[in-house]
Amino acid sequence: MSKKVAFLQGNEAAAHGALYAGCNFFAGYPITPSTEVSEVLSIELPKIGGKFLQMEDEIAAMAAILGASLAGAKVLTSTSGPGLSLKQELVGYGCIAEIPCVVYNVMRGGPSTGMPTGPSQSDVMCAKWGTHGDHPAICLTPASVQETYEEIIRAFNLSEKYRTPVMVMPDEIVAHMRERIVFPEPGEVEVTPRKSPTVPPEQYKPYDTSFGDVPPLAAFGSGYKFHVTGLNKASDGFPTTKANLVQAEEERQVRKVDANIDDIVQxxxxxxxxxxxxxxxxxxxxxxxxxxxxxxxxxxxxxxxxxxxxxxxxxxxxxxxxxxxxxxxxxxxxxxxxxxxxxxxxxxxxxxxxxxxxxxxxxxxxxxxxxxxxxxx
Amino acid sequence: MSFDYDKYLRPGKLPHIWCPGCGHGIVMKGLIRAMDTLKLKKEETAIVSGIGCASRLPGYIDCCTLHTAHGRAAAFATGVKMARPEMNVILCGGDGDGTAIGGNHFIHACRRNIDMTYIIMNNYIYGMTGGQFSPCTPTGHKASTTPYGNPDPNFDIAKLAIGAGATFVARGTAFHANQIDKLIVEAIQHKGFSVVEILDDCPTTYGRRNKYKSVIEMMNRLKDVAVPVKAAEKMTAEQLQGKVLTGVLYKEDKPEYIAEYAKVIERAKAAK
Structure with missing residues (x-):
């Protein structure tokens, strides 16, 4: 059987790639030049029982996906420069609380409102240095419509595998050009599931490093109850200011990516x-x-x-x-x-x-x- | 027999961070009694907060608890609730967190009428940062950043919530401790977005700047200004001058967001 092909825009491919990866929750805010992602997912997500939310602002969209991810959803938001600036505080929240999520950012001219319909590649430093504090950063920069589809899937996989936000940043040209795309069959491309806890709820700690640098993440509502905070935390998820614990946790969060560069870098x-x-x-x-x-x-x-x-x-x-x-x-x-x-x-x-x-x-x-x-x- | 709060408290997390005389602990006890009345299952209940003294509340309660970023509780909670509609989602926080930096999320959560309950502890001040004025600091009052008196008009949180579309709005005070759980019970039972404002006290950063000699005096003020809505019906405008209505201020049946979104899913599946 021949594979399904289509003639799509990068943004449309991103939306379909997210669906292939199992995305079942999207929250966004309208912004040029990434709005097509929202539009496609507003059609497609409800068909599979997923949730599409248009929030009151960019920050709320980022917050909603983090909340949904903690409740077990596979989540995406899409935005562009000014929106990315607004989301940055909560990107950091995702990093420190270690919440898988994918942020799709189409690079347009900046700073500020800049050139909303013009291409740019000036957000790449924002992907690493945009949120304050030391933190891990993964950012993928696709060059074609096909690759946007594939890299969105990879972004979901990396975010689940390393329990951290992942950014996908096409420039506006990639996001808006139309190309032929060949869809993989279901099961053809690996989709990484979230590492769930194997211990019973009463023993669960959300940042238990005895399972390695990437601790399993339980979902709210799945029988596990735990605390999540944006403060520096100990392995049990509760805030701590103990110097040795804070140092070790910060280093581990960054090490999740730094020690796995060969697995991540393509x-x-x-x-x-x-x-x-x-x-x-x-x-x-x-x-x-x-x-x-x-x-x-x-x-x-x-x-x-x-x-x-x-x-x-x-x-x-x-x-x-x-x-x-x-x-x-x-x-x-x-x-x-x-x-x-x-x-x-x-x-x-x-x-x-x-x-x-x-x-x-x-x-x-x-x-x-x-x-x-x-x-x- | 006295009520056993321990069954909903996390072992080993007390003492709490709140100052002596702060009303947040009274509100937390009210919330716990309400959860017990409704027999809420801990693992099926999410408590979501922002940043500030009041937002530390979830850390003490043995549920799925989410201490988010400043002002963002309502937006995070919307994500939790939409992803797991079967969960009870309760928000809590202070007046600055909820109505200044989180004001946009607050009014839009009201507008959506999503089935969550938001408990706002209104102590008229940013306490954790040392007593700066909030959108709820009364005009003319002193804060660390209004040394000559606050020039800003202040929000009426309940009116704001009603105006924005919340379908259940109640107000209590930290003095009327026995009413708090009853208001929260009714709010959680309500299908839609419910707001419970609890007038609270911050003796440390608000009281001492505004000539309250003691916590008792602050509590007595809450007692004096509160007028139950029923009692207010029989009072003249003159008698109500300077008073604050307490009890259930507003209740309305309107389509709830989760239920409406379920219809969207049905329509989408039918159109497939």
Whole structure:
């Protein structure tokens, strides 16, 4: 039997990917350019007995998904820059209380209202540093409609596996372009279930590290009763200010991601084996980059593409290795230099990092990238 | 025989953080008596709060308890209730948490008429941060940030709730301890969003700045200003000057959100 295909927008694919992953609760607030996610899920979720909520504001939407997740639902919210800024306090709540959830953020021009219908890649630092305090961060940056579908599923899986919020951040071009998408069959793509407690309710502690760095999470209403707070907490979930407990808990929360980078980080290497110039790109910009690399090759320049799929945790290991074997790194991005900071950190001065930064609402075209590739000596 | 509060309290969590003379403990006891009257199952009851002194209440009660971020109790609770409609969802918090930073969530929870009960302990002040004025601090009164007297008009929480669409609104006081559980029982039994405002006292950060010599004086004030709604019917406007109505102030049968959403699911499935 041939697989189901469709011609979809990135945002629509995100909604369908969420459903494949078992999403049964969505709360959002209207915002350009991500509203199509809400619209599709308002149609689809009730059909399967799921819940769609349009809340009074972005903060409420984030709060509602966290509450629903604690009650056992698989949850999603969608937003864009200004909405992400508003949600950030509660993203931190999700991190410290360790509540699985997926935040889909379409990157548009900013800061503030910026350019609501223009593409941007200027929220990537927000994904890691937007909420205050030390915390784990996972952020995926898909580059196609198909990949948006697949990465939403992966985001749900990672959020359940590591019990932490996961962000998916397409730029506005990926979110609004239409492409052919091939749907996987049910069961074809793995869907990670939440790790539920194996101990009886009276023995349950919501942050019991004897089960590893990711403690099982019971659901409210499932027979388990426990306390959840945004304060620093001990393994029993109750607030503590004991220095050793706070230090250990903070470190564990970050370690959940840091110790599993190889499991989380995904990337694509294209024509890099003999490359002298590496273009590092993500999202829609990587599509222009691929074109530019192909043209460079035709012109006899040994260029290759390292495409970041997982922006956070950053692929440090791979970029450090790359910096050791190329003459220069080119980074095109729709911001004034965000990924380039990470690349410079990883390159450690070994090779130049040449940026192409656009914040005018126009995509970065292959010619610009090709010109920069040629600047590498 | 005296009432056994321990059956709903978490062992080892007392003493609570509240100052001597604070009424929050009286409200918590009222809530526990109400839960006992209704035989609420602990594992099927979620108590959700925001930030502040009053919002520490859930930590002491042996249920599914969620101490959220400042002002967000109603929004978190909406998620819990929608995901698990069979759970009893009770919200609690203070006046600043609920009507300032959480004001938007509060009015929209009222508007949706979702079947939850919100207990607001109104002590007219931000206590935990040291006594700054809240939207409920009476005009002219002193707070740490209104040293020359509060220029702001204050909210009437009950009127706000009624105006926003809550279908059950009641008011009690920390002085009238025996009434608190009865109001909460009726609120939980009501199908829809119910609000119970409890006029409370904060001797530490509000009382001493506003010339209350003792907790007893603050409690006596609550006793003096409270007028039951029935008694008020027989009083003149002049007699009601400076008084606060207590009891069930408003009750209305209106479509409840969970039930309405169930209809949405039915329509969606039929259209499939």
């Amino acid at each position: 990337f694509e290497e294209y024509l890099l084996d003999d490359a002298e110039v590496a273009v590092v790109a993500y999202g829609s910009t990587s599509r222009s980059a691929r074109y530019a690399v192909n043209v460079a090759r035709e012109q006899g320049i040994k260029a290759g593409l390292f495409r970041i799929k997982t922006f956070w945790p950053f692929p440090d290991k791979q970029i450090k290795a790359l910096a050791g074997r190329v003459k220069g790194i080119v980074i095109p991005e729709m911001n004034l230099g965000m990924c380039s900071l990470e690349l410079e950190r990883c390159a450690q001065g070994k090779v130049p990092v040449l940026g192409i930064f656009r914040v005018d609402g126009e995509p970065i075209n292959p010619d610009q990238i090709l010109d920069k590739i040629k600047e590498v000596k």
